Amino acid sequence: MLDANMKQQLGTYLQNIVNPIEITVSTNGNAKSKELLELAQEITELNQAKIALRVDENPQGRAPQMAVGPKDGTARVFFAGIPMGHEFTSLVLALLQAGGHPSKAAQETLEQIKGLDSELNFEVYISLSCHNCPDVVQAVNLMAVLNPKITATMIDGGVFPTEIEERNIMGVPAVFLNGEHFGQGRMTLDEILNKVDTGAEAKQAAELAKKEAFDVLVVGGGPAGASAAIYAARKGIRTGVLAERFGGQVSDTMGIENFISVKATEGPKLVANLEQHVLDYDVDLMKTQKAVRIEKKDLVEVELENGAVLKSKTVILATGARWREMNVPGEQEYKTKGVAYCPHCDGPLFKGKKTAVIGGGNSGIEAAIDLAGIVEHVTVLEFSDTLRADEVLVRKAKSLPNVTIITEAMTTEVLGDGERVTGLQYTDRKTGESHKLELAGIFVQIGLVPNSEFLKGSVNLTERGEIIIDSHGRTSMEGVFAAGDVTNVPYKQIIISMGAGATAALGAFDHLIRN
Known part of the structure; x- marks a missing residue:
């Protein structure tokens, strides 16, 4: 299953297991079961001191399936199918986290997971070619590792086609919670937590409302927003980023081969690098937050969907764009159903x-x-x-x-x-x-539409809804700048958005020192 190079790399990672773990493979004798067992055996051999293997040849549930849990404890993370392709990273993280290796998630997020008091049984249907699926799988796996009331199961639709048919799944990732449909498409850990933790939104709104005014507040977390935040933070001014989903469209992009100096990469990898670069600076990154209104008073005020209002001396709008829909009868009814x-x-x-x-x-x-x-x-x-x-x-x-x-x-x-x-x-x-x-x-696949609906009546837009900017990124509202795919810049490319983000940040800084 694993070549020599992969075994060497994996073996290095598995040395980070702190506490002994056990892998249980449920088999039914078919070819896929044999593949999964072979994978489990190869993993076990890489750290026999900390990894034990058990085989269940008469499983009561799905097979083939791999369960990962602490030795002499209860397994709460399951992989139904062969977790290779994009899901191999999900498997590696599950092994490490079950063995006590700490997650890189924020401490407040980890405490929020541990504090959940409901029985939550997640099932995530995936395809191994889906680059959005691992984010969801890894999020619920972490929740299951940290909280004994939570279980998480990855299910490869190619291995369990009957379940795909029975549950009428026509798009992945498809998430079920306690047997009921919970969500569709890429979701972050924060988004999932906000849905299952009923008091999270009110708590977040209260915390956001306490924040002091920013010098630059970036609305949007795609390439333009990330670039703007980095350029602003490097000036030593108070910088915040408000992002409904950090990464934007790039998170959904598979192959990127025109990013100068990087021969080839993938969207999720680029997004991870962007986020880390932003966090290398003193930037207040506020995820899963959506702006619904902007208004110029003494300062620029940005109202969020949860009711909180953030204030800033300048604002950079970098809300990007989304896939354009056909707007024909039946499209909305059959979304994710074909x-x-x-x-x-x-x-x-x-x-x-x-x-x-x-x-x-x-x-x-x-x-x-x-x-x-x-x-x-x-x-x-x-x-x-x-x-x-x-x-x-x-x-x-x-x-x-x-x-x-x-x-x-x-x-x-x-x-x-x-x-x-x-x-x-x-x-x-x-x-x-x-x-x-x-x-x-x-x-x-018919192009993009700018995410600018909440700006109508506030800043000047083109007929297509794009924000009109000048060569410095200025909009028609004083102190408000814009960059990226949401603007009337003619070419919608990652590298152009990054340049536009830098321009807007420099424009905002120039505005600050002159006013």
Whole structure:
């Protein structure tokens, strides 16, 4: 299962286990069970002094499954399937944390987990190609390690397809709590805690309201926001970052190959580096907080969704953008039930089925190429009469036998049976004729829409909702600057957003010293 290099690296990590742990493998004799047992045996051999292995050949529950827990204690972390791919890190962290190695989470977060007083049994359905899934798996695993009332189970949908069908799961990660659907998509530890800890929001609002005014308050935690925070903090001024989800779109980006000086990386890795860089400075990072209003008084005031109001001498708006939706009948009804926005995450759930990709830009054609290796057939629907993707991508897509490209196609309705997508309706814009495609999945890749709804009436926006800025990042509101994909900067790229964040921070600092 593990090559020599991986064994060497893992062996080094496993020396950090403080207290003895036990791995229990539940098997049923099939090929996947043998794979999991082999993996467990290889892990055990890397630190036999601290890791014991037990095999359950007559399990009462899922098999194959690996349970991780303290030696002579109760296991509360489970991996149903083979935790390789993106989930291998989740397994390594579970082994370390079960063995007493401390988490890097904030101390107040750890205390909040320990203080939860309810029985919480998490089940997280994943695909091994999903780069958003590990965040959720690792979050609930940590909760289970720290609190004896909590259990966490990762379930690979590819190994347990019957459960996927029974629970009608069409997107991952899909989280169930005590048997009921709890959440869908990427969630951070803080977000999960806020949902299960009913008093958390009020406590946070009260703590936020006590904060002194900032010199610079950055609203948004993507590349633009992180860059702005670093540049502001380096000036030695009081800096805060308010982020609903640190990392923004980059957290959902798989491959990044145009970030200058870094040949290739992945979104989650870049986000982790960004956060660490921000925290290297004296920055007050406030996560899982959403701004709902901004107003200029003596200072600039930013009201949050929980009712708290933060004040600052200057504000930098870097709220980014989100995937644009089709806005057709059936789309909202069948979200996560066949309508998806991340082919890397959800593509494996449609193995051997017919799918469609909406959009003929780079994202759409890349999605079609990616899906073609998994699904039975991909139909690309492009509104325009020509594809907007790079020629090299178009040639690749056209060379694939199970990819069909239709231009001048306007999607008019998502069709379903009440539980899941069964197809879509589109109109041929050239002839006016309506057509129906029978499908199991629809991947929407039609660009971005700025996260600026809460700013209407406060700062000047373009018709598309982008914040209008000048060359210094200034908006129409005094003391308020903006940067990144939420602005009218023409090209939406990570490196451009970072540069714009630096510009806005320098602009805000110049404003401070002149006023």
